[in-house]
Amino acid sequence: MLEDKMIVVNTDFVTGKEVKEVLGLVRGNTIRAKGLGKDIKAAFRNIAGGKIDEYVEMLSESREEALNEMVEKAEEMGADAVINVRFMTSSVMGSAAEILAYGTAVKLE
Structure with a gap:
C-alpha cells in the first residue's frame, strides 16, 4: 500500500513536517483502452443512460x-x-485514455 511507504498529499505541505529539500517533479502515466466487447457494452449503457462501470473500472x-x-x-x-x-x-x-499523476518529490525534516 502506498501510504505505508511514501507520504502522498495533494497539498503543498505535510502537516507536522517541514520540507528540507525539494527534489523535483515526479510523474507517472498510463494509457489504457477496454477491449471491443467492453466498449460495445459501454456504448449500450451510454444509450440507456447511467453509470458506465466498464470505464469507471478502467x-x-x-x-x-x-x-x-x-x-x-x-x-x-x-x-x-x-x-x-x-x-x-x-x-x-x-x-483510450491517458492518466497522468504528477507532484513534487521532497525530503522532510
Whole structure:
C-alpha cells in the first residue's frame, strides 16, 4: 500500500513536517483502452443512460497504476513524500485514455 511507504498529499505541505529539500517533479502515466466487447457494452449503457462501470473500472485502475509509477520514481530520487499531487486525464483516441499523476518529490525534516 502506498501510504505505508511514501507520504502522498495533494497539498503543498505535510502537516507536522517541514520540507528540507525539494527534489523535483515526479510523474507517472498510463494509457489504457477496454477491449471491443467492453466498449460495445459501454456504448449500450451510454444509450440507456447511467453509470458506465466498464470505464469507471478502467480509469480507477489507471489512476492507481499512474500513482504507483510516480511513487516509484520519487523513491528512486530518495524522497520521503510527494506533495501537491495532481491527476490529469486526456483522450488519446476513441476509447483510450491517458492518466497522468504528477507532484513534487521532497525530503522532510
